[in-house]
Amino acid sequence: MDDKQIIDLYFDRSQHAAEAAREKYGAHCRAIAYNILESEEEAETCADGVWPLAWEAMPPHRPSRLSSFLGGITRRLALDRWSKRSLKQRSEGNVAMLLLELEECMPADLPEDMLNEECLAAAATAYLRTKPLLHRMAFIRRYWYCNTVKVIARQLSLPERRVEALLRLMREELRETIRREAAAQ
Amino acid sequence: MKSEKLLRALGDLPEDLVAEGNLRRRHPLLRLGAILLCVLLLLSALYPFFRDRIQGRGENLPAQGVTLRGAAYEIWDADSVQAQRTGLPSAIQTEMVGMQIDSLDQGTVHLYLPAEDQNAVYILAADNAYQYLIFAGYQLPGDDGSTHVDAQQMFLTYGVTGAADLAAVTWQEEASTDPEALAALYDALVSADAFGEGELLPEQETEVSDYGDPVWLEAANGLRWMAYYNSGSGLFCWLGNFYSVGTDFLPAAAA
Numbered sequence: 230m231d232d233k234q235i236i237d238l239y240f241d242r243s244q245h246a247a248e249a250a251r252e253k254y255g256a257h258c259r260a261i262a263y264n265i266l267e268s269e270e271e272a273e274t275c276a277d278g279v280w281p282l283a284w285e286a287m288p289p290h291r292p293s294r295l296s297s298f299l300g301g302i303t304r305r306l307a308l309d310r311w312s313k314r315s316l317k318q319r320s321e322g323n324v325a326m327l328l329l330e331l332e333e334c335m336p337a338d339l340p341e342d343m344l345n346e347e348c349l350a351a352a353a354t355a356y357l358r359t360k361p362l363l364h365r366m367a368f369i370r371r372y373w374y375c376n377t378v379k380v381i382a383r384q385l386s387l388p389e390r391r392v393e394a395l396l397r398l399m400r401e402e403l404r405e406t407i408r409r410e411a412a413a414q
Numbered sequence: 415m416k417s418e419k420l421l422r423a424l425g426d427l428p429e430d431l432v433a434e435g436n437l438r439r440r441h442p443l444l445r446l447g448a449i450l451l452c453v454l455l456l457l458s459a460l461y462p463f464f465r466d467r468i469q470g471r472g473e474n475l476p477a478q479g480v481t482l483r484g485a486a487y488e489i490w491d492a493d494s495v496q497a498q499r500t501g502l503p504s505a506i507q508t509e510m511v512g513m514q515i516d517s518l519d520q521g522t523v524h525l526y527l528p529a530e531d532q533n534a535v536y537i538l539a540a541d542n543a544y545q546y547l548i549f550a551g552y553q554l555p556g557d558d559g560s561t562h563v564d565a566q567q568m569f570l571t572y573g574v575t576g577a578a579d580l581a582a583v584t585w586q587e588e589a590s591t592d593p594e595a596l597a598a599l600y601d602a603l604v605s606a607d608a609f610g611e612g613e614l615l616p617e618q619e620t621e622v623s624d625y626g627d628p629v630w631l632e633a634a635n636g637l638r639w640m641a642y643y644n645s646g647s648g649l650f651c652w653l654g655n656f657y658s659v660g661t662d663f664l665p666a667a668a669a
Binding site: 344 | 415416417418419420421422423424425426427428429430431432433434435436437438
């Protein structure tokens, strides 16, 4: 079943909508949740929480990319779940590494209240739109899908060192973009 | 941490950007392989077009459908010969006039100018039926005083199959001047479609005895020609790739 048909089921308030979405994107959502939570059980629980939220969102929202939309719900749920972990648990694992890396994107000289989520999202979007597809793929796989560098290297048929260097460069460039966006506000 | 704010903010990236992160990327070697395959397919499709140029062959002469092999040539019709010939050494001009009067009767004169030697000129004459004879070859020294060189040698060097084909040529002098035998050979070769694209068509068989003794030319690449050499006027040739028909049609002494 294609995405349009699944979305139409939601808009028609069909009982089969969630089933169809789960069948097509269940594994996708579990994978995103696992990248963040690093636990099969928690990833399963998190993914199960996607379908009621998708039911509430559609309608009125009609996603242009159903995979991204459902994946986004999953990501939020997974990060919320992660943030409830103990300090010790949060200091280890993939997300801890992600946060350390993304810290490099945040201009140290700018106060935090100048950097709201809306501004950051806009800056990241503007920056990514200027980059080649391969760069965008690497960045989003790392910082949206939360894949590890090893997995990204395999998926993009690149050496790990190349992926690390690419992401490092992009973090530096994103930092400057965020600085400019914050200054422009 | 500020970075947690950024991590969450990235969740609001547009859906199309997020979807790109899920795209598959083909292995670079696969992409390179696909590109190489496309290039090879393109080259093989274009090869027939460039083949003649690569091997120094000429283009189809207009209105004849016969490919004259050679790197370059000019076509002059009977009317323009008079105007053009003033630029050529006198020996060539004489030949051309002679051809016009004696042989061509409203035919055309062609000059074959091989790219390999800018001083070499072949004069090719054609009759009304556009059957070609290589009339003579000349080596131009650059001024009027050209030498009527051995057309046979010129032909071997810059001949219609191209210089690259003539790694070595042997002459087999045969005494066969039997017009009937030669006519039969010609008929057999035509029947066997020996004269494909690029071959010069043979002269009508009834006149062969007037041209001198025939010789067989066999190139190292298997090409065989039957040629008539007239030491007074140059080399008249019947040409063809006999290799495609084997030796059955050749006279026993030459096989």
